[in-house]
Amino acid sequence: MGGLKEFRIYFDNPLATYYGGQVVSGYLSVKLDKEKTMRGIEVRFRGRAEVEWKESRTVRDSNGKSRTVWETYSACESYFENRKYLVGSEQGDMALPVGNHAFPFILTLPNNLPSSFEGQYGNVRYTVKATMKRPWKFDHDAKAAFTVLSQLDLNSERNIQEPYKAVKEKFLCCCCCKSGPITLIATVPVTGFVPGQDIPIFLEVDNTNTDVVISNIICKLKKTVWFSARHLGHDKVRKTEDKVASVETNEMVGLTGCGNWTLKLKVPSVPASYLKHCNIIDIKYELGIKGVIDGPHANMKTEIPIIIGTIPLVSFFPNMVPASAPPMVPRDSDLPPSFNEVVGGGEPALGWNVNPTPKSSPYPSKKDVVPGPYPPGGSAPYPPPPGGSSPYPPPPGGSAPYPAPPGESSPYPPRPGGSSPYPTKRGPSDPYAPPTVLSLNPPPGVHGPQPPTAGLSRTSAPYAPSAPFDPNPPYPDMPPPSYEECVFGRKDIKENDDSDHTHGEMGFAPRYPMYQFNQ
Template sequence: MGKLSLFEVSYSKERPVYYPGEPVEGQVTVELNDTMKMRGMHLRFKGMARVHWTEERSSGSRTIRTDHFSAEEEYFYISFLLAGRWKDEPGHDINLPAGRHTYPFSYKLPSRLPSSFAGAYGFVGYDAKCTIDKPWKFNHEAETSFIVRNRLDLNREPRAKKPNRRSKSKTLCCLCCTSGPISATFSIDRQGYVIGEEIIINAEIENLSNKRVKKSKVVLMQEVLYHATTKTKPKTHDYAKLKHGEIKQGDTDYWNAERLVVPPLTPSFLRGCKIIDVRYFLMLDVTPAGPSSDLVLYLNVIIGNIPRQGVVAQPSAVDQPAAHQPSGKGASKGSKKRSRPRRGSAYITEESQPLAEELSLKNTEL
């Protein structure tokens, strides 16, 4: 790297996870092998959301047209000067001497922010980027992301403590013959959970048809709605699953208080973000033998990160959704340009030495 042997942005926390309104603290470290001339050095913080996908459609006999759907939100974009001057301000360049230089920082996040999220067609991302602005040469940049976790308190969600129950029957048809029904009742004792808690599942599946039931399963699913300017795109993912075997003709299968542990997940709703909506539900899927379609029931659940009072969550070894967090550099591609980011004051020390009521289930992928 020539004169620059080390240039990084690091956080004071081992895992850079922050709540809205909390200060993001850390330091910028620069290590030089020789004196470096620069206009200045500045540190930028950014929070934004973006959705984007493409769809192909025929526009004629042989022409395929690709339509783009997208939307963006910006939550903050602010820079602080660490050394020297801004590019558009008068003054002299500075010479940073060889050696190790550290610049501690503390930036207080806005009080209302959505949780970090990364999905198939969009993300909510937060990052910090430091730039060494060099006259007549390429700039040096060091960038790293951090995680924001918005609080979803299940004590403030009226549905979280309420049970949920549904029943459904399905009559199977085979050519001209009609058999008896397959019936199912599916229930949970409450709808609100946090990571590590167990969902207690009860179900009764009665097979009065003339076919055997091959299997049944319960799946914890996430539905994400990506809202572009002119269209909404749903996407579903399954995260946890329980299975039962076959049910013979005339038999009944019971799910008696079976337990499904909630894995690391982004909280429901993604509050604070208007272009991405996250919801969860349990699906009971009963599969009869032969060409008949499945009997399917859905129950809404709410995933929070503050448990209900009186409910002790099991500790989770991993409390952050296992999803790739895109860096701001890639995330900001296509966003509007600025002549200069907003500047603000923050604690930055001088140079020193030595981080669904109703479910929309169209195009559900299982």
């Protein structure tokens, strides 16, 4: 790759899972064994939903000849798109020297985002893409997807906390004879569940009035997705159906017999119902019950509507236990490289310095400071230490205080009318982080604060980033979930604007909350 050994995006949260309003942070790792000339490196955050499919139809021309034409139905919703240079700019060239470089970024997500979703004809996808822009050469791209979750609290849904009974009767006819009915009854105690929870299904079959055999009863949880799109002003909807999970009795009900069973069907990691905040994709679930009748008779079928949420009904809290592993503790192999692994050895490079100030002090020592004006933007990268004076001159126009988080005093210098670009707490859940991508490159000669992964070894435990953490949980006593990849597996996330020079994992599966219940 012409001296480029690594060009990859890492998230501070190894599971890369967040809720709307939380902070996404990480860094771009660039490893060079040869100097690179470039315009700079730009990072783009994007969140959007897309739907697309093609349909063919036959048309006839004026001569009566028929031909096949293809029509593309498509739709798109954009939730955000932010761009910023981590180093360099559109103007002029720069040289990135040999070495290991780590360029941090940070973004506060908007509220009310739909959950990540990957389907056959559309998706809701959130990505970070970094581009090394090179004059007169192919650009290098690095891309990574992350999961965003939208809460669906089952306790706020109507009519799901009551039992639901589905009854199906069937008469059998042969020539002029009629027998029956066969009666199939399926009951569930509620109709709202979360991933990891068992759906109890109570089945009854009355076959006393026929001479046929019911060989099996199959219960299947089915997901139906509707994709809405348009072609030349014509709206159309395409539907897909997938089996999520199933269970069956494997027992028959013989002639003039009866039977009853209690089955349990566990809900795997799947997206919540409705796909809230998305107007072009909709998701619904239902529990289908099928009684298999031997002979030339049609099977019996009935359905029960099911809602899959992200917060379970409070009535089930006593049966819940914390996830078997800490909610955000990944396997060792899931951890991104430590900061020292990224920038260890070699000469100081752009981005994070290879000899950062110890984590206990966010202030540079005076011998490391190069006096001079503030960097572009008129804000100081470092406040004066308590009781000391800043080596930087005051910014033009005076100063005004940064807001301090509740219960804390801000050590940062004031700025007129603005909020601090420096998180008061290091970590992906910082509520005071800025709402745009931010490069935290110290000025030349100044050692910056350590990046979030500094000092983290692969054996340190627990590594529990607080990205999927609600500082004001609606149910403080609810045991936390784990976050597992969707049961339908990874999908290819390569898009039209991705080139053959795009680095990164192109297979992605969203993660959804998975709860653990007592058996």
